[in-house]
């Protein structure tokens with residue numbers, strides 16, 4: 564197998580190793596126990612990814628922008644991290660709503676179930692939920708009322724297969740070094756176009772890969788141009 568040199572040339576190898584070590588420690592911590600409950604009730608994401616979202620929300624600078632919370636697992640993980648952070652943070656989460664069939668976590672009313680889960684895990688007050696498609700004019704203007712340029716230190720994308728569209732909309736809000744968690748980099752159906760977009764953004768120097776986690780989630784950083 565050809566070994567990509569993207570990580571060793573673009574990101575500091577020590578930082579990548581540090582992230583892996585940090586994650587290993589979280590796996591046997593109380594944070595993991597708390598997030599297991601969240602994951603079971605409300606997330607399709609792998610536990611390692613929820614732990615990383617928690618970690619970035621807790622230790623990165625600035626605010627959090629999420630696109631595609633579904634019924635809230637990733638949002639609750641971010642809110643727990645933000646709550647335990649030394650600095651106060653806004654969490655803005657954009658969800659289109661509707662219904663979804665899933666073998667474990669179906670929802671006939673995504674917004675209703677999302678609000679229910681945010682309340683159930685005690686974070687409803689900490690999350691600004693924007694209902695609508697990420698690329699709708701009304702959504703963009705609502706987000707921009709709440710976040711300004713370079714204001715975001717964690718961007719979580721778990722929506723459809725067009726992350727570039729949303730980075731075109733919101734990229735200016737991300738700070739230099741902003742952490743990105745982008746799901747479905749690897750997997751069936753929607754993964755191929757999304758992977759091509761992420762790889763192109765890496766080749767352009769806009770994104771720096773720090774690793775591939777869980778069932779197909781890309782983790783890395785934003786470089787402001």
Ligand SMILES: C[S@@+](CC[C@H](N)C(=O)[O-])C[C@H]1O[C@@H](n2cnc3c(N)ncnc32)[C@H](O)[C@@H]1O
Nearest residue numbers: 606607631632633636637658659696697721722
């Ligand atoms: C795979 S689910 C997210 C799973 C969630 N992050 C978790 O922790 O399990 C994808 C969600 O993105 C939403 N979505 C898809 N495209 C969207 C868009 N352009 N804007 C906002 N939400 C979107 C869908 O309604 C769905 O709830």
